[in-house]
Amino acid sequence: MNRLPAFRGRQHPTLVISAALEAVSMDKDSQDVHQVLNELKNKFQEMRKLISAMPGISVSPEQQQQQLQNLREQVRTKNELLQKYKSLCMFEIPKE
Numbered sequence: 570m571n572r573l574p575a576f577r578g579r580q581h582p583t584l585v586i587s588a589a590l591e592a593v594s595m596d597k598d599s600q601d602v603h604q605v606l607n608e609l610k611n612k613f614q615e616m617r618k619l620i621s622a623m624p625g626i627s628v629s630p631e632q633q634q635q636q637l638q639n640l641r642e643q644v645r646t647k648n649e650l651l652q653k654y655k656s657l658c659m660f661e662i663p664k665e
Contacts, residue, residue, distance in 0.1 A: 586609065
């Protein structure tokens with residue numbers, strides 16, 4: 570009888586680690602324990618790949634702050650231009 574949970578599909582990482590620890594505490598020499606630990610190792614490798622593929626992961630927090638500041642400045646400038654153009658009344662609103 571297999572008492573160890575299988576790691577099929579996507580599970581919360583805490584559940585995967587908890588199951589692996591439970592398996593190790595149950596029977597340290599069991600083949601099932603080795604299987605569970607290999608699956609846990611594979612999950613960690615999968616997560617590392619996903620994390621390294623995330624957009625912006627290579628950008629430092631300082632660079633992110635600088636980009637955010639630049640974008641906010643662009644929004645402010647564009648809002649000022651919109652207000653300026655609105656005040657010029659260049660656009661006629663059709664009345665129906």
